[in-house]
Amino acid sequence: MSLRPFNRETLIDQAIRYLDHNYPLLGKKIRKRAATGEVNVLRYLLKIFSQINRDERPAARDFRDLLAALRQSQAVKTQIDGRRRRSLPEDFGRPSPRSTSPVTAPSAEMIVESAEDRPSAGASPDLAWMEERISKVTSGGKNKDLEFTPHLDITPVKGGGNLTVAVYLDKDAFGVGETGTAIIASEGVEVQVLLMASDHFEVVGSPVRSFVVKDVTRIDISPYTLKQRSDVTPAAKDPAIVALFSIEGRSCGVVSKLVTEIGETADKEVGDADRLVLHPVTGEVPDLTVTIVANPINDGQQFFCTVQSPHLSEFAAGEPASWNLPRKTEEIVREHMNAFTEKTDAFQLVAELRGAGRELFDAAPANFKDAFWKLIDSGVQLRSFAIVSEEPYIPWELMVPKRDGEKSRKALGVDFSVGRWAGKRIAADRKVTLRDAAVVAPRYEGDNVLAKSQEELDFVISRFPGDQIRPATYRDVVKTLLSGRSLLHFVCHGEDDGTSGQRLQLDNDETISATAIAGLDDVEDVFLKTRPIVFLNACEVGRGNPKLVGPGGFAARFIELGASAVIAPLWSVEDEIAHDIALEFYGAVKNEPKLPLADIFRRIRERAFDPDKGRDTYAAYCFYGDPLATVG
Structure with a gap:
């Protein structure tokens, strides 16, 4: 030849x-x-x-x-x-x-x-x-990453109550009245656009468009027509329009606008745009993906919900709907948390958990409940739920589905692997790295001593070689965050008085706040490069206080810095059980490397609902990450 x-x-x-x-x-x-x-x-x-x-x-x-x-x-x-x-x-x-x-x-x-x-x-x-x-x-030709800012141009249609909505992308900053996240995508990738409107409007025709990313200065999408509705419910207070962008079912950008009068947008200062980095994934997708976008009025009550599932044709491209609540979600969650975290009897605790879970499911978006029951009735074997949400408080894992004439199901986080994500700057990864560790374990004295702290520290370091940060001062913790370790594990006390935000108690009577961590620019650079896992095994961080999962909490801060996954309790946990949960998690990671990390916490969460041995600590842990993420 x-x-x-x-x-x-x-x-x-x-x-x-x-x-x-x-x-x-x-x-x-x-x-x-x-x-x-x-x-x-x-x-x-x-x-x-x-x-x-x-x-x-x-x-x-x-x-x-x-x-x-x-x-x-x-x-x-x-x-x-x-x-x-x-x-x-x-x-x-x-x-x-x-x-x-x-x-x-x-x-x-x-x-x-x-x-x-x-x-x-x-x-x-x-x-x-x-x-x-x-x-x-x-040299960066075909596959180079390109960045665009999405925009909404809303104009009234002459002679009627309709609106024309032009969606386009360019290289400029967000315009007046626009809020959102810039898009970063590879040239040649197909991006889906889903237009959502508050209950004041109805999208005429399909709300879905798509375009292919090209190295140009502007990309225009075919315009939409919105019809003004006359049957607006009182819960729909602030008219708004949102365009959600996704790649293969994963959100990659968003732009939203308030509409004060037909054809006019609310006057709002132009701010810096977040930029969402979406790493490509291959293979399986979650059985159900729920994307929650806040109404730009940002009152904690009005949201847009999109539901996608590869198993239902009507939800394959994403089914949008408004989600309006009578009260702020923070208030709703606080009420339920106070109810079940105050119970010590296992039988009573399970009853409170299930009761709160049913009420939370009742308050869930209508399109989510519709898709969920259709999936159940289809007989499809469901495994994973992804919750990508700008609403930070609702504990989806604890929702207990129930419909008339039927027995309540198990909590969502017990039946399925649930992964939550709240990052606006970087998407959750399907593969996460665990090669070495840094364990922060202050040496407490007196009543503050964590009896299992040293044992937990030794266990983690024996599985993932690295550094013991003990004693742990503010400077020690900052150095740890800059170390580039793939795992950051905290064994400590925390506090949250509901007003000044979350703090971790360190040695020498020092503390470090979630706000301080967010302000460490060098830490952000390291996190974006190393994408570590963060496990916050912090006891007594404000029992029953939903600030734990709020926008100012440690979980949200670490996600925004660039963590690939965060594990954190939603309320105060018991020391000994928290210790056992940490050991079980790392043992499963080592012994069952193909098991999704969210599935480990599904198994742990199930014990909270045992009527004989149930403890709320088992239900407290939330996995922030891709529900199918494994260690690789």
Whole structure:
């Protein structure tokens, strides 16, 4: 077989640059070995590319082009010198935490090669074309990330009560009256647009549009028509319009506007835009995804809810609806928390939990309840629920579904793996990293001593090597947050008086507040690069106080800084049970690595509803992250 000549040096360079971008540790290692002459670089690259899991390759088409070119190159090289391939050492490492792709590291268990990847017999790829394409990809051509600001332009239709809504994206800042999140997406990706309106309006025709991201200055979406409704309920107080953007069912941006009069938008100062980074995922999607966007009036009572499910055709693209409540959600949740966290008898506690759960489900968005019962009636085996919400207080995990004539079901967080997310700047990751740890464990005295603190610290460090932060002062904690560890575990007391926000009690009578953590710019830089998991095993942080899950709490602050997942109690927890839960979680992570992290807490949460042994601490823990996230 005659093969055309090609530039092997360029191909090798582009392949290493691909690894630099997606697997930095591999790129660094192969550069080092190439410089020392330790390996045959072409063979080493081919072996690495062949062993990367084909289901989780970032930029899959670019990967296939590189792999085909490497095989072609090696075929020529083998024809020339007839040498045998050199085996790949088994220590070529894991992806760096600085990588922005949620991919799995190459491992001995991964498929080496598939029939689809093998070149056909006699194939002779156009290497010149491949080199041109590979160069474009690695230099940021086809797959480079592009940022746009979404906008809403609302105008009245002459001669009637209808509105025309133009949705477009450009490079400018948000306009007057607009609030939202800028979109960052790769060129060539398809983005779905879902228009939602308060009960004052009805979208004429389909509320769904889509567009392909292009490297242009402006993208226009086909305009919408909204019809003004006459049957507006009193609960719908503030008219507003929202455009929600998503990629493969995952929210990637939003823009909203208040409408004070037909055709006029509320006067509002222009603010800095958040930017949502959405890392790509492959494979399974949650069985049900609920996205809650606040009405721009931001009164804690008016929201927009979108429900999506791959199992229901009418919900496949997302079904929007207004969600208006008679009171602020913070007040609703506070009332229920006070009821069941004050109970000590297990039987009475379970009754309070279930009763509160039924009332919470009754207050849930109508389109969510509609989709839920349709999924139950369909017989589909449900596993996971994703809650992406700007409403921070409602404990979805504790909702107990009930409909007339039927027995109550188990709580949502007991029947299903539930993952919540509240980040406006970065989306939850499907793969999270746990390679090392830093454990913050202050040395308390007297009545404040946490009896199991040292044991918990030792257990975590024995599973994930790292640092013991003990004693723990304010400066020690800041250094820990800057350490770049993939796991940050806190064993401490907390406090929340409902007015000044959450604080963690440290040594030397010092404290650190959620507000202070949010103000550490250097910490934000580290978090965005390393995407750590944060486990806040803090006891007595304001029992019954919904501020725990509020916008000013530690969970929300760590998410905004860039954590890939946060585990935190929604109310005060009991020391010994909290200790046991931490050990069970890390034991499951080690022993059942393919088990979703949210599923571990589903099993733990179930014990709260045991009428003989139930304790509210088992129900307190919330998993903030992708409900299908696993350690990889």
